[in-house]
Amino acid sequence: MINHSEWEYENQDYLKEHYEKRLMGKDTHLFVRKFHCKGCGRVFYTTIGTKKYCLYSLCGNHGYQKELKWRREQERKDRICQTCGNPFTPKRSDAKFCCNACRQKAYRESVTDTASGHADHLQQS
Ligand SMILES: [Zn+2]
Ligand SMILES: [Zn+2]
Known part of the structure; x- marks a missing residue:
């Protein structure tokens, strides 16, 4: 059967x-x-x-x-840190940065970018 x-x-x-x-x-x-x-x-x-x-x-x-x-x-696969470009082994599946410092740096840069854009505009006028 x-x-x-x-x-x-x-x-x-x-x-x-x-x-x-x-x-x-x-x-x-x-x-x-x-x-x-x-x-x-x-x-x-x-x-x-x-x-x-x-x-x-x-x-x-x-x-x-x-x-x-x-x-x-x-x-387990290594990823490339989006800030410093070094390969790293992520502890979390959605990790993009090798360490806290890199994550904060990326965050600060994204904030500064928009802020400086505004500053340039203000300085010109
Ligand atoms: Zn099969
Ligand atoms: Zn990094």
């Missing part, structure tokens, strides 16, 4: 056929969705709306681990 996921895994050609039928506007009783497996990345056809993996027992756990690892890598 195989479950529906396993059946779909074994019958991709059949599902693809129905997917393409629907694309061409032909009548089919199956609503087939096309997606990329989050685990192995290959194209998979399914009638299950919430499906993310070609076969959970095959890619589910593996895919989840891979995604976690990828996310952690993205978080």
